[in-house]
Amino acid sequence: MMEDILVTGATIVTMDAARRVIADGAMAVSGGRIVAVGPREEVEAAHSVARIVDGRGKILMPGLIDVHAHAGHGLIKSMGMTDGDRWEAICGEVYTTGSTPEFWHAEARLAALERLRFGVTCGVSLLGGGDTVMRTDDPVHGEAHARGVAEVGTRAIVAVGPTRAPHPRTYATIGEEGETTRYPVDFDRQMRTCETLIARLHGSAGGRVRIALVYPVLRDEHEAGMAPDDYAEAVRQVRAVRALSRATAVLFTQDGHWRGSVRRAHALGLLGPDALLSHAIDLHEDEIALCAQTGTRIAHNPSAVASIKGRCPAIELMEAGVVVALGSDATAPDRSGDMFRHMQQAMHYHRRHYRDASVLPVGKALEMATIDAATALGLAGEIGSLEPGKRADAILVDGRRAHLAPANMPVHRVVAFANGNDVETVMVDGEILLEAGRPTRVDPLAIALEAERQADLMIARIGAQDALDVAPGWGRPRG
Numbered sequence: 001m002m003e004d005i006l007v008t009g010a011t012i013v014t015m016d017a018a019r020r021v022i023a024d025g026a027m028a029v030s031g032g033r034i035v036a037v038g039p040r041e042e043v044e045a046a047h048s049v050a051r052i053v054d055g056r057g058k059i060l061m062p063g064l065i066d067v068h069a070h071a072g073h074g075l076i077k078s079m080g081m082t083d084g085d086r087w088e089a090i091c092g093e094v095y096t097t098g099s100t101p102e103f104w105h106a107e108a109r110l111a112a113l114e115r116l117r118f119g120v121t122c123g124v125s126l127l128g129g130g131d132t133v134m135r136t137d138d139p140v141h142g143e144a145h146a147r148g149v150a151e152v153g154t155r156a157i158v159a160v161g162p163t164r165a166p167h168p169r170t171y172a173t174i175g176e177e178g179e180t181t182r183y184p185v186d187f188d189r190q191m192r193t194c195e196t197l198i199a200r201l202h203g204s205a206g207g208r209v210r211i212a213l214v215y216p217v218l219r220d221e222h223e224a225g226m227a228p229d230d231y232a233e234a235v236r237q238v239r240a241v242r243a244l245s246r247a248t249a250v251l252f253t254q255d256g257h258w259r260g261s262v263r264r265a266h267a268l269g270l271l272g273p274d275a276l277l278s279h280a281i282d283l284h285e286d287e288i289a290l291c292a293q294t295g296t297r298i299a300h301n302p303s304a305v306a307s308i309k310g311r312c313p314a315i316e317l318m319e320a321g322v323v324v325a326l327g328s329d330a331t332a333p334d335r336s337g338d339m340f341r342h343m344q345q346a347m348h349y350h351r352r353h354y355r356d357a358s359v360l361p362v363g364k365a366l367e368m369a370t371i372d373a374a375t376a377l378g379l380a381g382e383i384g385s386l387e388p389g390k391r392a393d394a395i396l397v398d399g400r401r402a403h404l405a406p407a408n409m410p411v412h413r414v415v416a417f418a419n420g421n422d423v424e425t426v427m428v429d430g431e432i433l434l435e436a437g438r439p440t441r442v443d444p445l446a447i448a449l450e451a452e453r454q455a456d457l458m459i460a461r462i463g464a465q466d467a468l469d470v471a472p473g474w475g476r477p478r479g
Contacts, residue, residue, distance in 0.1 A: 003050065004030045004031075004049040004051065005028070005049060005392075005430060006028050006029075006043070006047055006053065007026060007029075007053040007055045008052060008055055009024065009026070009055045010025055010027075010056070011024075011025065011055075011060065011399065012025035012386060013060070013366070013386075013414070014037055015062050015366070015370045015385035016037075019363065021410060022037070025038060025039060025043070026042075026043035026044055027394065030049075030430075032391060033429075033430065034389065035047070035388055037387065053425065057400040058396040058398055058424065059397040059399045059414055060396055061366075061370070061394065061395060062121075062370045062383065062385050062386055062393060063370075063426065063427075064121065064339040064340075064369045064373075064395070065120070065122045065123065065325070065339075065373035065377070065384065066123035066326070066330070066342075066369075066373075067124050067278075067299040067326065068253075068276075068278045068328070068329055069111075069123055069125050069327060070125060070128065070329070070332060071104070071107060071108060071125040071126060071127050071145050072104070072107055073107075073330065074110045075107045075110070075451060075455040075458060076090060076091060076333075077331055077333060078333045080470065081470055082470055082479055086467060090464055091128070091133065091332075095133045096135070097171060098172075098174075098461050099135065099458060102144070103454045103457075104127075104135065104148070105147060106447075106453070106454040108125075108145040108146070108147070108149050109152055109447045109451070111149075112154045113444060113447050114330075114331070114336065115337050116152055116433055116434055117421070117434065117437075118336075118337055118338045118339065118340070119339075119395035119420060120154070120339055120420075121154055121393040121394075121395070122156070122374075122377070122383060123155075123157070124156075124251075124253065125156060125157070125159065126253075126255060127142055127145060127159065132163050132164050133163055134160055134190070136194060136197075137193065139196040139197050142158060142197045145158060146205070146209045149205075149208075149209060150204070150209055151441065151442060152433070152439070152441060152442055153208070153428055154428060155208045155383070155393065157210045157211070157251060158201070158209065158212065159211075159213065159251075160197050160213065160214065161190070161194060161214035162237060162241065164215070164216035165230055167186045167187050168184035170182055170184060171185045191241070191244070195244070197211050198250060202248070202250060207429075208428065212245075212276075213241050213244060213245040213248075213252050214241075214252070215238040215242070215254065217254045217255065217256045218238060218265075218268070219256075219259075219261045219264065220260055220264075222234065242268075242270050251274060251275075251276060257278065259310070260287070262280065262290060263284070263286065263290065265277070266294065271290065271296040272294055272295060275296045275297065276296075276298070277296060278327060278329075279301055279306040279307070280298045280312050281307065281310030281312050282313075288313060288316055289320065291322045292317075298323070298324045299326075299327040299376065300312045300324050300326055300346065300368070301326075301327040301342075302314075302345040302349040303335045303341070306329075311353060314360075315350050315359060323375050324372065325368050325373035325376040325377075326339065326342050326365075327342075328342050338419060339420070340415070340420055341420070343362075343369055343415050344416065346360060346365055346368065347362070347415075347416075362411055362412050362415035363411055363415075366411060366415050391430075392427055392429060392430035393428050393429070395423050396426075397414055397418055401422055403417050404417055404418060404422065421437075424436060424437055
């Protein structure tokens with residue numbers, strides 16, 4: 001429920017155009033939007049509200065934004081993680097034949113609760129895993145996911161789309177008695193699912209749930225390894241998905257760009273300011289220039305396996321004028337949705353590359369998880385900073401914890417030292433969803449228990465109990 005709120009006495013990191021940091025500040029909220037941000041005495045004198053939130057000793061800042069993650073992964077997490085091929089095989093099986101709407105609902109609630117607890121008020125989630133397999137054979141799965149997120153109350157952009165050609169691909173439904181019905185799914189059926197989800201869900205839950213479109217990246221190895229007709233069909237398909245994204249004015253995103261694929265995407269007419277390309281490792285200089293020329297945005301995932309196999313030239317991209325935002329690539333298989341962790345990882349990742357501790361200062365890292373992320377999603381007019389007129393998506397970080405004290409240099413404290421568990425209060429659209437570290441809408445234990453139940457059912461369904469027996473690697477410096 002939205003109510004008039006005054007958060008007072010906090011140190012406010014506004015992320016507004018002037019990047020103001022207000023030492024003893026206050027923020028007034030009415031009708032779900034920010035109406036004033038400024039020095040405490042001025043704001044208190046001008047605004048009398050029913051609910052006052054004591055911000056003394058805390059840092060008030062915009063809710064964090066995660067521009068790339070995966071729905072479904074939360075119930076798979078580290079299964080088979082030491083064998084990348086096994087992990088991918090499990091994802092492929094679960095996201096086509098081994099999952100039910102109940103699975104997607106339970107995982108969505110768990111992932112949204114994790115984001116909420118970590119102060120992530122908005123995030124992109126691909127409805128599936130790897131760069132190819134989306135659960136888009138039937139709208140029921142996407143609807144179950146969106147319903148789960150809406151129950152927790154965070155803001156979500158659910159990316160849906162077809163699998164890469166060739167088609168058909170086998171999907172399945174599971175009946176009440178556990179019986180499995182398999183059926184072929186072609187591109188047209190997946191497109192109809194996407195169109196249905198856009199019509200039903202885009203802008204739902206009071207505007208907190210939005211839809212994006214995704215088509216797997218086409219790279220050199222696909223053209224070389226596919227039959228010519230299959231590759232030509234893949235080109236037709238990705239252009240059709242991109243045309244639909246433009247016709248419906250939804251975000252277009254892709255997972256897994258590297259080494260020439262941006263050049264190929266440009267040739268296919270995919271780039272633009274409404275396009276968000278994930279990973280973007282080992283880009284060539286001309287690809288960096290193409291991103292700048294077209295206004296294409298980049299989702300940089302510094303904690304992802306892709307960032308081990310290659311390097312995202314995020315610094316060079318930003319210096320060229322490209323908007324680069326941070327993603328978690330969570331939850332899989334060794335990383336959470338804690339965006340404080342990923343800000344810190346990003347700084348060390350690029351500083352190690354340049355062997356220069358001044359690269360990617362804390363202020364820029366925070367921009368990448370707030371206002372730059374909002375820009376990348378086309379939402380900078382609504383979220384990403386604390387300014388009058390914007391939606392009241394904000395978090396309070398407990399600045400009096402031992403690792404955040406003493407109370408000075410607040411931007412440095414939250415970026416270099418904080419973690420998601422330091423978040424005490426979260427509001428979205430002015431609705432307080434986390435108070436004193438506890439969710440206000442949902443029961444965390446009930447969510448965790450149902451997630452555990454659905455994970456057990458999924459593991460039994462696909463016969464993957466052995467994937468839980470992953471040796472920690474005691475005594476070995478290499479895996």
